[in-house]
Amino acid sequence: MSLREVLASDGVVFTGEVGPPKGIACDELWEEAEDFRGKVAAVNVTDNQSSVMRLSCLAVCIKLKQMGLEPVLQMVCRDRNRLALQSDLLGAALWGIENILALTGEHIALGHPPQAKGVHDLDSVQLLQAIEGLAQGKDVGGNRLDGAWKKVKLPRPTDGSKPKKTFKYEGPVSQNCPSFFPGAVVTPCADPLEPQIIKLEKKVEAGAKFIQTQAVYDARQLEKFVKAAEHIGVPILAGLVMLKNARMAQFMNENVAGVSVPDAIIKELDSAAKEDRKKVSAEIAARLMREMAGMCKGFHLMPLGWSECAVQAMEAADLR
Numbered sequence: 001m002s003l004r005e006v007l008a009s010d011g012v013v014f015t016g017e018v019g020p021p022k023g024i025a026c027d028e029l030w031e032e033a034e035d036f037r038g039k040v041a042a043v044n045v046t047d048n049q050s051s052v053m054r055l056s057c058l059a060v061c062i063k064l065k066q067m068g069l070e071p072v073l074q075m076v077c078r079d080r081n082r083l084a085l086q087s088d089l090l091g092a093a094l095w096g097i098e099n100i101l102a103l104t105g106e107h108i109a110l111g112h113p114p115q116a117k118g119v120h121d122l123d124s125v126q127l128l129q130a131i132e133g134l135a136q137g138k139d140v141g142g143n144r145l146d147g148a149w150k151k152v153k154l155p156r157p158t159d160g161s162k163p164k165k166t167f168k169y170e171g172p173v174s175q176n177c178p179s180f181f182p183g184a185v186v187t188p189c190a191d192p193l194e195p196q197i198i199k200l201e202k203k204v205e206a207g208a209k210f211i212q213t214q215a216v217y218d219a220r221q222l223e224k225f226v227k228a229a230e231h232i233g234v235p236i237l238a239g240l241v242m243l244k245n246a247r248m249a250q251f252m253n254e255n256v257a258g259v260s261v262p263d264a265i266i267k268e269l270d271s272a273a274k275e276d277r278k279k280v281s282a283e284i285a286a287r288l289m290r291e292m293a294g295m296c297k298g299f300h301l302m303p304l305g306w307s308e309c310a311v312q313a314m315e316a317a318d319l320r
Contacts, residue, residue, distance in 0.1 A: 003070055003099050004181045006041040007210055007235045012319040013298030015072065015212065015237055016310060017044040020055035026063075028305075033064055035307040039314060042070040042099055044212075044300070048079055051111025058088055062095045072183070073097055076105030081121035082130065082140050089134055090145075093178030101183045101212065102127040102203075124184060125199070128206035131182045137172030144169065147176040184208035187258035188216050188225035188238070196258075197228050204232055212300040215241040215252070217261045219291040226295045235297035240288060242281050242306045242313070246270035278309045285313035293319050 006013055016036040018029055036043050043064060045057040061071035073092050075085060089100065108118040122130060122140075130140045137148030149171035157163055184203040190196045200211070216222045216238055226236065243249050246269040249261040265284055272280040289299055303310040 001041070002181070003042040003072065004209070007297060012293065013235070013237065014040045014314055015042045015044060015298070015300045016040040016307065017046065017300070017302045018060070018307070019046045019049050019304070020057055020060050022052065022054050024055060026055070026060075029060065030063075030067070032303070032305070032307040033067065033069060035311055037069060039311050040301075041298075042072045044072040044074055044101060047074040047076045047103070047105070048111075049106075051078070051106045051108050051116070053111075053113070053116075058092060058097075061092065061097050065095060065097060070099070071097055072099040072101050074101045074103055075127065076103045077120050077122050077124060077127055078105030078108060078118045081119050085122060085127060086130060086134060086139055089131060089180070090178060093134075093180065098179050098181045099183065100131055100180055101185065102131065102208070103185055125202045125206045128182055128184065128203055128208055131180050132207035134178050135180050137177045145177065148172045181209055182207050183210040183212060185212055185214065186225075186229075186236075187214040189214070189218065189221045189260050190258040193225060193228055196225075200229060200232060204234055208234060210234055210297075211236045213237065213239040215239045215256075215259050215302065216292075217259075217265060217288060219288065219295070221260070222292050222295055237298045237300040238292055238296045239300045239302060240285050240313075241302045242285060242304060242309050243269055244281060244304070244306065245272075245277060278306060278312075281306065282309050282312040282316060285310070286316035289313070289317040289319060293317075 149169040
């Protein structure tokens with residue numbers, strides 16, 4: 001089943017995530033993707049994550065599609081102008097990749113090489129509008145896509161006068177237009193929350209059909225966000241980054257805007273023996289998912305290389 005179909009069905013939905021390497025050695029990447037087989041509805045592929053040059057996310061999505069997995073192509077506005085973004089979207093559609101997650105992208109200063117320059121020709125809302133436009137057979141400039149509109153010859157005037165137009169366009173022709181299922185992101189623990197809700201409303205108005213959130217580790221904060229966004233009307237998947245140790249959790253608190261890992265979880269991670277860290281991380285994620293179940297449609301797990309641990313968390317949560 002497609003992600004579109006799964007999100008429209010009953011039950012809790014899980015999605016996973018993999019990050020392309022900085023190179024073409026992909027054995028570990030394919031193993032991580034295989035860990036998710038039969039466990040998640042779709043697998044996100046990050047786009048130059050952390051502003052670091054990596055293997056093309058579109059190329060990885062094509063490979064996952066060939067492997068029989070359902071990919072979600074992440075697209076950041078940081079690295080491409082509107083020409084390149086639309087070109088890659090059409091390329092994705094050609095390969096049957098429909099799920100697109102529109103993102104602004106981390107600031108270029110956070111990554112490397114330091115000489116890189118951010119583009120930001122479009123923002124995430126405008127990218128969603130571009131996706132919707134392509135699905136209707138037109139680019140962001142309003143120009144028709146080749147073959148997307150039927151050219152119909154007009155009859156000659158009966159009075160013998162010269163016609164102003166000899167043909168018209170009818171359409172769009174659906175089979176010649178790309179098909180997309182676009183999504184967007186939101187930070188549910190942001191303070192203040194209202195700007196996030198306003199931006200989310202704009203994203204849904206622009207065409208977002210599902211939402212994946214930034215990492216959230218407090219059920220009360222998620223509940224507050226869900227209540228504020230209950231009028232949005234699209235499925236929300238709460239995000240969880242698999243926490244590898246206390247130092248990582250503290251780093252996220254200090255450096256990732258809108259993410260707050262409670263002190264109790266940090267202490268739990270800190271007290272875990274090195275050989276038990278994956279087990280404890282899975283237990284924390286499973287517990288959080290059980291606490292948050294019913295508040296959202298499901299969960300988006302970001303394992304950062306710990307795909308097996310993420311699968312263990314889903315199984316331990318026992319929400320199916």
